[in-house]
Amino acid sequence: MKKLKTIFSPRKLVLWLSIVILIFTLPQLNAKAMSQTEAIVTMMFVDKEADTIKVSAVVLAPGQDKTKNQQVYNGEGDTLSAAVDSVSLSLGKDMGFAQCQIMGLGDNICKDGVINVLDYMTRTKKVGRNAGLINFSGKIDEFAQATADVNTSKNLSLEEIINFDKRFILAKNSNIELFYMGYFGDTGIGVIPKIELLDAPYKNSVEVGQSGGESAGAGSSSSGGGQGQSKPKYLFYDGTMNVFKFGKSVNTIKPTMVDKLNYFVEKNQTGSVVVDGVSDYLYNNARVVVNIAQKDTFTFVSFKDSKPRMDVKVNLSVMVEEVDEDNPTKKILRRNQEFLTPELVKKMKEKVEADMHEGFSYCQQNKIDVIGVYKHFNAFAYKQWKNHIKQLGEDNFLDDIDLNISVIVKSEF
Amino acid sequence: MKINYRQTCILIFLSQIALKFLALPSLLYTKSESNSIFVALALMILDGVYAFFILNMAEISGEKNIYEFLKSCLGTVVSKIFLALLLIKFALSMANISKGLEFFVVDNLYNELSWFAYILPLAALIGYMIYKGIRNIARVGEIVCWFVLVGIIFITAKSFANAEPESFLPLFKDGLKPLMESGFKYSSWFGSSTFLLMLFGKVDFKNKKKSQLIRYLLLAILLVQFVYYVFYGVFQITSPTHNFCLSDLSQFSSLHTSIEELSWLVVALWIVAQAVQLALYGYCFQQALKYIFNIKNNVWPTLVVMLYVFTLSVVGDLTIGLEQIFLSPAVSVITICTQYILPIIVIVAGKIRYKNKKPPKQAEQHSLVEDSTKPAHEKKGA
Numbered sequence A: 001m002k003k004l005k006t007i008f009s010p011r012k013l014v015l016w017l018s019i020v021i022l023i024f025t026l027p028q029l030n031a032k033a034m035s036q037t038e039a040i041v042t043m044m045f046v047d048k049e050a051d052t053i054k055v056s057a058v059v060l061a062p063g064q065d066k067t068k069n070q071q072v073y074n075g076e077g078d079t080l081s082a083a084v085d086s087v088s089l090s091l092g093k094d095m096g097f098a099q100c101q102i103m104g105l106g107d108n109i110c111k112d113g114v115i116n117v118l119d120y121m122t123r124t125k126k127v128g129r130n131a132g133l134i135n136f137s138g139k140i141d142e143f144a145q146a147t148a149d150v151n152t153s154k155n156l157s158l159e160e161i162i163n164f165d166k167r168f169i170l171a172k173n174s175n176i177e178l179f180y181m182g183y184f185g186d187t188g189i190g191v192i193p194k195i196e197l198l199d200a201p202y203k204n205s206v207e208v209g210q211s212g213g214e215s216a217g218a219g220s221s222s223s224g225g226g227q228g229q230s231k232p233k234y235l236f237y238d239g240t241m242n243v244f245k246f247g248k249s250v251n252t253i254k255p256t257m258v259d260k261l262n263y264f265v266e267k268n269q270t271g272s273v274v275v276d277g278v279s280d281y282l283y284n285n286a287r288v289v290v291n292i293a294q295k296d297t298f299t300f301v302s303f304k305d306s307k308p309r310m311d312v313k314v315n316l317s318v319m320v321e322e323v324d325e326d327n328p329t330k331k332i333l334r335r336n337q338e339f340l341t342p343e344l345v346k347k348m349k350e351k352v353e354a355d356m357h358e359g360f361s362y363c364q365q366n367k368i369d370v371i372g373v374y375k376h377f378n379a380f381a382y383k384q385w386k387n388h389i390k391q392l393g394e395d396n397f398l399d400d401i402d403l404n405i406s407v408i409v410k411s412e413f
Numbered sequence B: 001m002k003i004n005y006r007q008t009c010i011l012i013f014l015s016q017i018a019l020k021f022l023a024l025p026s027l028l029y030t031k032s033e034s035n036s037i038f039v040a041l042a043l044m045i046l047d048g049v050y051a052f053f054i055l056n057m058a059e060i061s062g063e064k065n066i067y068e069f070l071k072s073c074l075g076t077v078v079s080k081i082f083l084a085l086l087l088i089k090f091a092l093s094m095a096n097i098s099k100g101l102e103f104f105v106v107d108n109l110y111n112e113l114s115w116f117a118y119i120l121p122l123a124a125l126i127g128y129m130i131y132k133g134i135r136n137i138a139r140v141g142e143i144v145c146w147f148v149l150v151g152i153i154f155i156t157a158k159s160f161a162n163a164e165p166e167s168f169l170p171l172f173k174d175g176l177k178p179l180m181e182s183g184f185k186y187s188s189w190f191g192s193s194t195f196l197l198m199l200f201g202k203v204d205f206k207n208k209k210k211s212q213l214i215r216y217l218l219l220a221i222l223l224v225q226f227v228y229y230v231f232y233g234v235f236q237i238t239s240p241t242h243n244f245c246l247s248d249l250s251q252f253s254s255l256h257t258s259i260e261e262l263s264w265l266v267v268a269l270w271i272v273a274q275a276v277q278l279a280l281y282g283y284c285f286q287q288a289l290k291y292i293f294n295i296k297n298n299v300w301p302t303l304v305v306m307l308y309v310f311t312l313s314v315v316g317d318l319t320i321g322l323e324q325i326f327l328s329p330a331v332s333v334i335t336i337c338t339q340y341i342l343p344i345i346v347i348v349a350g351k352i353r354y355k356n357k358k359p360p361k362q363a364e365q366h367s368l369v370e371d372s373t374k375p376a377h378e379k380k381g382a
Helices: A002-007 A010-029 A080-091 A107-112 A115-124 A140-152 A158-164 A176-184 A255-262 A342-366 A373-380 A382-392 B005-018 B024-061 B066-074 B076-109 B115-132 B134-160 B177-185 B194-199 B210-241 B245-253 B260-293 B299-314 B318-326 B329-353 B365-371 B376-381
Strands: A038-049 A052-060 A070-077 A094-096 A102-106 A132-137 A189-198 A206-208 A233-236 A241-245 A248-253 A272-278 A286-304 A307-324 A402-411
Touching: A010 B115, A038 A080, A038 A107, A038 A115, A038 A140, A052 A080, A052 A140, A070 A080, A070 A140, A080 A094, A080 A115, A102 A107, A102 A115, A102 A140, A107 A132, A107 A248, A115 A176, A132 A140, A132 A176, A140 A189, A140 A206, A140 A233, A176 A189, A176 A241, A176 B210, A248 A255, A248 A342, A255 A342, A272 A342, A286 A342, A286 A373, A307 A342, A307 A373, A307 A382, A342 A402, A373 A382, B005 B024, B005 B134, B005 B194, B005 B210, B005 B260, B024 B177, B024 B194, B024 B210, B024 B245, B024 B329, B066 B076, B066 B260, B066 B329, B076 B115, B076 B194, B076 B245, B076 B260, B076 B299, B076 B318, B076 B329, B115 B134, B115 B260, B115 B299, B134 B210, B134 B245, B134 B260, B177 B329, B194 B260, B194 B329, B210 B245, B245 B260, B260 B299
Parallel strands: A038 A094, A038 A102, A102 A132, A132 A189, A307 A402
Antiparallel strands: A038 A052, A052 A070, A189 A233, A189 A241, A206 A233, A241 A248, A272 A286, A286 A307
């Protein structure tokens, strides 16, 4: 025992520990640098053509030339794992997805169902669930090249482009986690932004492809994209949303409708309201653009005579942004003028209410609950709501709801 | 060497929060959904009540350690059986913490970290802390306690705005049954006051303040409730897929911020608190071994504990194997017996044996320490 105590005395213990640590750490000096064995994927795109899965990975390639620090590698296969493996083969490295910030899903795969793709990418490949999720249109390799180009030559990122608008779009900060929440939720609804790659400039599209990085074909891919691109392409995002139901794309919502639906969603903001034909002591048949500085939505649900009723109160703090009229009166030149006249407020309330009713009808017609009706009733009138669903069926629960909207408009100042 | 009352309260605090921020919230959700927050609340309050009574009995027992105390109440054989059962509880708790830690460090925190590189220093650290005694563990706990508290609040508060209170409604929609089942199935993650039994005779109650224990217990309960509220409010229906509560919360909120590195620093600090907890249960394990086998020195029991920590990591893919063990009804029954029934036996036996004895007042404590070793009827006779 005494001998054992001597061997394992605190001082000796430190010595033993140091020796053991040295034995295990010294071989690491000979180990390859991680950058030699693993490629850092920053964006990943997946689509389908016929029965072939196509993938494009934007890989970080650190180097002197910053315009070429993002390279695109393409691959394809019968299965997603085969396609991803083909990219790894061409890279000669494993693909590390921990830094992947964007997962892009092509139109075809969206129609077929994306949940298996997301499961593979998050569970097997360990893509973080906070990675942004987008739907793209166009050829996968060209789209991936365009996004790499946006990153390198324009000093922009896809992430920034879609998140700049996050206050104004329905999907907020769209990512895999939120998509899963929708998918596994009662209604199975998920909403993600849709970005298009156009051949010609359109509205606020961003030109890409003239000074872009390199694209390399890989695996069995036949259209790798070639070295650089001579013909410019245009990335276009206007706030269009792709709606998924239980993992499959079922609808596309245009930005005008997104604005109307946003009134219902508590956390979302909405941009501005255009009110036409305002005539009073201040305006002369004017078109007034009113900016919504802040929006607060309060939803109350109840059952009246076994019929579901939804009361939505919307408080808007606004400021008049732009006035367009033929003969502006001198009154508008006054300082400290209150531009939010009673007539304008009245017209604006009517417009917002009409927009909201239109938005709700849109949801009813398309059977897509993107505004959280189910959630409200389920939370606050659980038993009656379950009975209601039993009677109408899972898909038709929006049909019989009595919607009451009240809008309060007040000046931001 | 004794620890003071404040250090004991800090150990209780750390013990209350130790196993709560890894897989537990996601596991609870599978049974009782977001109402799991009430399961955690109820069981933590229960642990708090146990802590109060066990400490009270520890104070009455004076200088006697748990073995001497039990022997005076229940006899040698029953005491040893009792300690053997406690040994199982501590072994399970160690396995639970060790499993969680390894799963987190090897699979989540580092990419392709060899378990060997993880377990060797950990086993050595645990061994050293246990060898040095409870005072050493308590002092380390004292150091990390506030950092851990502030860090956890910091990580969680970042996601607070994303939590949706509506996701908790409707409350108890399937009644209380799922909550009871949840509490039973995941009881191994609670029972954080049982370790206090092994601190009989090792706590100095001289500067005891009654409110101190309540304050620390409340702090632990509020902290866990706060984290669970944010966790369930943020992840909602996907909660069962988040096995690393704190790190997943940190990761979720950090996509567009530049403070994620700081979050990971805090997560790393929390790992230190987990190591302290592992050492605490290791210490209890070591003490139980000493009492059962009448071992006088610390070397052999410490080596056994180190070997146990090492073995826990070696035994196959323990993340899968042990998970199943912990979720089995047999383990739930064992843990409920050891963490809820055994302490009641201690308290009741102590109350009967020392029925007229009350905790000595602070000023008189020293003089009463000797008296407390005598049973009540002997003193009456005297």
